[in-house]
Amino acid sequence: MNAAVAEKYPSLTRRIVERGDEIIAHGLHMDALHHSGIDPQLEAERVSETLTTLRSITGQPISGWLSPGKSQSFQTPDLLADNGIRYMCDWVNDCLPYTFNTLGDSLVALPLSTELEDSFILLNNLHSMDSYVEQVTDAMTFLRKEASQKGGRMLALSIHPWLIGQPHRIRQFETLIQTLTQHEDVWCANASEIIDSAGF
DSSP states (O other): OOHHHHHHOHHHHHHHHHTTOOOOBOOSOTTOOOOTTSOHHHHHHHHHHHHHHHHHHHOSOOOEEOOGGGOOOTTHHHHHHHTTOOEEOOOOSOSSOEEEOOSSSOEEEOOOOGGGOHIIIIIISOOOHHHHHHHHHHHHHHHHHHHHHHSOOOOOOOOOHHHHTSHHHHHHHHHHHHHHHTSTTOOOOOHHHHHHHTTO
């Protein structure tokens, strides 16, 4: 959640918090990008303002970060560590969490698979909803088999309610969630639970 959404929709934010969901910081707003050309002081202010706003409104410690557009500058990880962030989700160069060194405290890189994002499959690749369901189901089948041989694996589903929640898609998405969660060896966990269970 970005800070602007939390400020503009306090009732929605309260409902998410009351439901027990973990909120991950998603920057100030979608036009406040982090990139190599940004003024370092401006970026530091953006990170600080984002986290101060979200922590104040939600009452949560806010220990995770996903940059708008998954874009970072060279100093973004250092700023995140300096502001009490434990993990970031911008780096999609692996399929399992790993330690990411900064100038201060280390972070955990918790990759979110771009390949399985609803927007990537439905909007970028122009695949059907049936294809989206098939791709996610295939990924789960493969990862469950691999996990049985090599230990836990992570299947992150990044979804956008304005896209996946459309009347002609939501039924299939709900069926997909039921399919994913019907197996005893599938654990639905938030990011902090995954990091804690992995011993970071």
